[in-house]
Amino acid sequence: xxxxxxxxxxxxxxxxxxxxxxxxxxxxxxxxxxxxxxxxxxxxxxxxxxxxxxxxxxxxxxxxxxxxxxxxxxxxxxxxxxxxxxxxxxxxxxxxxxxxxxxxxxxxxxxxxxxxxxxxxxxxxxxxxxxxxxxxxxxxxxxxxxxxxxxxxxxxxxxxxxxxxxxxxxxxxxxxxxxxxxxxxxxxxxxxxxxxxxxxxxxxxxxxxxxxxxxxxxxxxxxxxxxxxxxxxxxxxxxxxxxxxxxxxxxxxxxxxxxxxxxxxxxxxxxxxxxxxxxxxxxxxxxxxxxxxxxxxxxxxxxxxxxxxxxxxxxxxxxxxxxxxxx
Numbered sequence: 001x002x003x004x005x006x007x008x009x010x011x012x013x014x015x016x017x018x019x020x021x022x023x024x025x026x027x028x029x030x031x032x033x034x035x036x037x038x039x040x041x042x043x044x045x046x047x048x049x050x051x052x053x054x055x056x057x058x059x060x061x062x063x064x065x066x067x068x069x070x071x072x073x074x075x076x077x078x079x080x081x082x083x084x085x086x087x088x089x090x091x092x093x094x095x096x097x098x099x100x101x102x103x104x105x106x107x108x109x110x111x112x113x114x115x116x117x118x119x120x121x122x123x124x125x126x127x128x129x130x131x132x133x134x135x136x137x138x139x140x141x142x143x144x145x146x147x148x149x150x151x152x153x154x155x156x157x158x159x160x161x162x163x164x165x166x167x168x169x170x171x172x173x174x175x176x177x178x179x180x181x182x183x184x185x186x187x188x189x190x191x192x193x194x195x196x197x198x199x200x201x202x203x204x205x206x207x208x209x210x211x212x213x214x215x216x217x218x219x220x221x222x223x224x225x226x227x228x229x230x231x232x233x234x235x236x237x238x239x240x241x242x243x244x245x246x247x248x249x250x251x252x253x254x255x256x257x258x259x260x261x262x263x264x265x266x267x268x269x270x271x272x273x274x275x276x277x278x279x280x281x282x283x284x285x286x287x288x289x290x291x292x293x294x295x296x297x298x299x300x301x302x303x304x305x306x307x308x309x310x311x312x313x314x315x316x317x318x319x320x321x322x323x324x325x326x327x
Contacts, residue, residue, distance in 0.1 A: 034079065041084040046113040048072055048083040056122040059102055064118055067096050072116070085113040093118075101149045104142075123148040126185065127160040129169045132202075135161060139169045145181030146174050157199050157214065160188050165204045176203055179223075184209055186227040191219070194231060196248070208257060215248035222257040230256050237262045 051068045053061035071093045072083040080087055090108055097106045097120060107119045128138040129147050138154070138161065139147040150171060162184065164175035174181075180203060188198045191211070196219075200212035203223070211219040221230050233256055237243050243264060246254070255263035 038079060041080045041087070046085040047081065048085055048088055048110070048114060048116050050115040051118065052115060053118045053120075055120040056103070057124075059100065059120075059122055063100065064097055064103075064120065067100060068093055068116060068118060071096055085110060088116065102140075104148070125151075125159060127162055127181075128154070129175055130161045130163055131169055132163045132165065135163075135200075137169065139171055141175075141181070144174070144178050145176055147171050157197075160185070160198060160201060162201045162203060165202055180207065180209075183223045183227060187211065187221060187230065190227045190231045194235060196234075213248050217248050217251050218253040220253055220255040220257055225257070225259070229259070233260060233262055237264070 051065045051072075053064045053068075056064075071089055075081045076087070082089055088110065093108050093116075094106050097103055097108075097118060102123050103120050104123045105121045109117045109119070111117050123140065123142045123146075125140040126143050127141045128151055129141050130136075130138040136153050138151040140149045140151050141162070142148055147169065148171070162175075162181075167175055169175070176184075184201050184203065187209070188201070188211075191198050197214040198211045198219070199214045202210040202212075204210075207223045209221050209223055211221060213219065219234070234254060237254075238246055246264065246266070250266065252265040252267045253263075254265075
């Protein structure tokens with residue numbers, strides 16, 4: 001019997017077989033890897049199932065928990081669960097919780113392999129930033145003057161309503177400098193201690209504020225002047241016999257922007273008074289014009305309230321602007 005002739009395999013065929021074998025081995029490796037990842041990331045001990053929430057006062061914890069559970073539902077590439085303890089979306093959860101109205105600071109901590117703990121603080125409203133044209137369209141301001149949320153239609157005087165002259169209210173902005181805002185709140189509290197209750201403050205870009213009094217009247221104040229000095233000047237003038245009758249509703253405004261020089265407009269009469277402890281005159285002197293010297297320098301008229309025309313007030317305003325202008 002003759003032996004069969006030997007047939008050699010072409011190199012191209014050998015190369016193809018090797019490629020097929022290598023391909024099958026790689027496919028098997030990745031298949032096993034995917035299966036391992038699939039089952040490995042679904043181990044119950046490493047799957048977040050509990051969400052605990054701490055903090056806040058008015059925001060329901062269930063609302064925060066719902067936001068978190070939405071973020072850990074589903075999977076990455078339909079393979080790795082988003083609830084897998086070592087791959088949960090930490091930054092996404094933090095951002096989503098911060099997006100909840102009134103939430104301020106957020107901390108997300110994983111405890112073990114099954115629990116996610118959320119701690120948050122809440123913005124506390126101190127005032128309302130309202131539209132000049134519509135005082136019912138307002139945003140809540142926190143203790144630093146940051147507008148953090150749209151306010152519902154509120155009735156009453158629970159919160160001071162402030163406007164930024166020339167600015168429209170919008171969320172996530174600060175309409176004033178922190179210093180100006182805190183000065184307005186301080187003035188409101190200082191006036192309240194003196195039984196003068198402020199319900200509205202209109203703040204301009206020059207650092208002046210116009211405070212509307214409950215029951216009528218307005219205080220014009222400079223936010224560059226301390227609240228103690230402003231209130232002290234008012235009380236000194238009102239402590240004089242000439243102005244002791246001033247009360248909410250029977251005057252148009254009291255201008256307190258010029259230190260000890262205080263202007264009182266009683267609707268039909270414009271008067272000014274120097275706020276000194278000896279202000280006891282009962283008979284105002286004829287109109288006088290402000291001098292170039294400081295208003296609190298000693299003179300024969302110190303402590304004597306004097307009648308002042310609207311022109312006098314305008315000149316005083318112009319004088320203050322000239323003194324504040326850089327040389």
